[in-house]
Amino acid sequence: MSASLGRAAAALLRWGRGVGGGLRVPGVRAASSGESGSAEHLDTLVKKDKVVVFLKGTPEQPQCGFSNAVVQILRLHGVRDYAAYNVLDDPQLRQGIKDYSNWPTIPQVYLNGEFVGGCDILLQMHQNGDLVEELKKLGIRSALLDEKTDQDSK
């Protein structure tokens, strides 16, 4: 069943990175992780809002197709109230967030302070229904639920 497979994959990925995400061994942090890229600062950032994304560009003007995909998926679910940080504005943030999550690419999506993944994982969660469930846990009702009432008996 693809839904449980998706959940298992996401759980495995989260587990692989540990609770809170990221490797935070003093002295092993990348040299480029300055103020805005420090694990402490990023920890605060990702926990400040329920939905946090790190993008190339902004939600209004994404500068890469992968970041645009994340923006469009959130838009489909009616999620408008989220924090977005543009890594193109800040090289320290761009490197720091990769070190924090131990994930090599942008975009990065965090729900309730927990690293979820990039655009492939968010797309998978969108397709298998996990995203609706994860948003529900955050008290966010996906707009997609309101469009299904005609066809769906649920």
Ligand SMILES: N[C@@H](CCC(=O)N[C@@H](CS)C(=O)NCC(=O)O)C(=O)O
């Ligand atoms: N498969 C990735 C696509 C994202 C990706 O490959 N991002 C690249 C190109 S935008 C990246 O961030 N490279 C490192 C960098 O540009 O700092 C995902 O699921 O998010």
Ligand code: FES
């Ligand atoms: S900026 Fe080139 S693939 Fe994202």
